[in-house]
Amino acid sequence: MKISLIILLSTISIALCCKCKTQSTQESFCKSEWVSHLKVKVRVTKQALPSGSSRPGLNNIKYFVEHKHVYRKPRNVTELPNEIYTPSERPACGLVIEAGKEYLLAGRIESGVPFTVLCGQVLPDDSGATEYESVLEWQKATKMRFFIVLFAIILGSLACDIIVHLKSDTAKKFQGQITASNGKKSDKWTYSKKLEKNTFHQKADECGLSNWKITTFDESGKQAHEATVTLDGIGRVTYKVGDDLKPVQKDRQGAICKGECAPL
Structure with missing residues (x-):
């Protein structure tokens, strides 16, 4: 009975996990609408996205952040907002990060505000360096900083x-x-x-x-x-x-x- 219960709980846990398609550092950077080295100040739960979003309801987390350096953003966006949203549900690949820490985050623009999930984050190509369903703390991004800057320069020069x-x-x-x-x-x-x-x-x-x-x-x-x-x-x-x-x-x-x- 206990074994069956353990198997059942394990199956449910796997089903509820976020699964992302593996892609290279370059692919993640190029497919993101924004990429930023930022510091998390405050995390607020049970937040709604602006009206018109595909995610209605109070099922999001909002992070108030300080952008240290924005490497990529849409050309029609003058300044990347300091409020970033992510789903609060685990199956929706919500991103849970800590206030006070610095990260390299990537995402898209949803209803006029930055939105991010675990999938598509800019991570090292060396899969052994970090799990793919993860985010990169800035202090661990030392080896990648040159490539991030290089990608930003190349994309900026390609009108x-x-x-x-x-x-x-x-x-x-x-x-x-x-x-x-x-x-x-x-x-x-x-x-x-x-x-x-x-x-x-x-x-x-x-x-x-x-x-x-x-x-x-x-x-x-x-x-x-x-x-x-x-x-x-x-x-x-x-x-x-x-x-x-x-x-x-x-x-x-x-x-x-x-x-x-x-x-x-």
């Missing part, structure tokens, strides 16, 4: 405002999808006739460090072709898909391109 058009040049039915340099994907568009066109726009505050991918799928949904290219700067490119379902860059205006690129 990007890229528009990608994907246009059908065939009567064949197919699907197409665009993956931007920050990992953000477009819808999987369906094309059924020639000259149909869809557009994906990566704005200046969404820059990333990876390649762009333009992927096509045949009528059955199987991947047909994928074009990989580096796009930077400000401009637009057009990819056309012919009978072979291969996306080919046919037009480029302004954008810096490396790979199989159309002439300016």
Whole structure:
């Protein structure tokens, strides 16, 4: 009986744990909307997010913090607010940290305020250095500080405002999808006739460090072709898909391109 109870409690505990997808230091930094070295001043429980949030109710923790150095924030945000929210529930990957300590935290903007969870924190690539479902105390971030500053400099220097058009040049039915340099994907568009066109726009505050991918799928949904290219700067490119379902860059205006690129 005791063994069965222990197994049951263990199963419930595992089910209620926060589980995060492992990603590299660079991925975590680039996918975060904000990254800050901060000091926690006060923790307040049973807090509601501003109206319009996807998390209604008093099920959040609010931290009052002092930002020591903000390494990343949206370009339309002049100053990162000193109030940060996180879920209070363990299954929602809420983040519990101590007042008086300094941390390197990352997150997104939710309803106009900084929001953070355990997943996506900027941690060392060495998985043995810390558990992934964790946050990094600043005093333990010594080896990472150079890379954090480097990522911030690189992203700050990459002004990007890229528009990608994907246009059908065939009567064949197919699907197409665009993956931007920050990992953000477009819808999987369906094309059924020639000259149909869809557009994906990566704005200046969404820059990333990876390649762009333009992927096509045949009528059955199987991947047909994928074009990989580096796009930077400000401009637009057009990819056309012919009978072979291969996306080919046919037009480029302004954008810096490396790979199989159309002439300016």
